[in-house]
Amino acid sequence: MPESSKRKEEKKKVVSSSPKGAKKYNEERAAEAENPSLLDILDDKPKVKHSPRWYAPLFVTLMVIGLVWVVVAYISGGAYPIPHVSNGNYNLFAGLGVMVVGFLMTAWWK
Numbered sequence: 001m002p003e004s005s006k007r008k009e010e011k012k013k014v015v016s017s018s019p020k021g022a023k024k025y026n027e028e029r030a031a032e033a034e035n036p037s038l039l040d041i042l043d044d045k046p047k048v049k050h051s052p053r054w055y056a057p058l059f060v061t062l063m064v065i066g067l068v069w070v071v072v073a074y075i076s077g078g079a080y081p082i083p084h085v086s087n088g089n090y091n092l093f094a095g096l097g098v099m100v101v102g103f104l105m106t107a108w109w110k
Contacts, residue, residue: 051109059105066099 072081073091082091 048110055105055109059102059109062102062105063099066095066097066102069095069098 069081070092073095078085078087078089078091080091082094085091
C-alpha cells in the first residue's frame with residue numbers, strides 16, 4: 001500500500017533522546033489517533049470477496065440454456081424439449097425458470 005506524504009515526513013523526523021522531545025512526539029501521535037486524516041480513513045478499505053472463477057460461466061450458461069429451451073419449445077409447439085407433458089406451456093415455464101436462476105445469480109456476482 002503506498003504511503004502518504006504525511007507518513008513519509010514522520011519517518012524523516014528525528015526524535016530527540018530527551019524525555020521532553022519524546023513526550024511531545026507521543027502527544028502528537030495521540031492527537032493524530034484521535035483525529036485521523038482523510039487519507040488514513042481512505043486507506044482502511046474493506047476487502048471485497050470475489051466470486052469463484054466458475055461462477056460467471058455458470059450463470060451465462062444457464063441463461064443460454066434457458067433461451068435455447070424456450071426457442072425449442074416455441075418452434076416445436078410445446079412438444080419438446082420435454083415430450084408428453086400435459087400442457088405445452090410447462091416447457092416454456094421450465095426454460096424461463098432456468099433463465100431466472102441464471103439471472104438471479106448475477107446479483108451475487110462480484
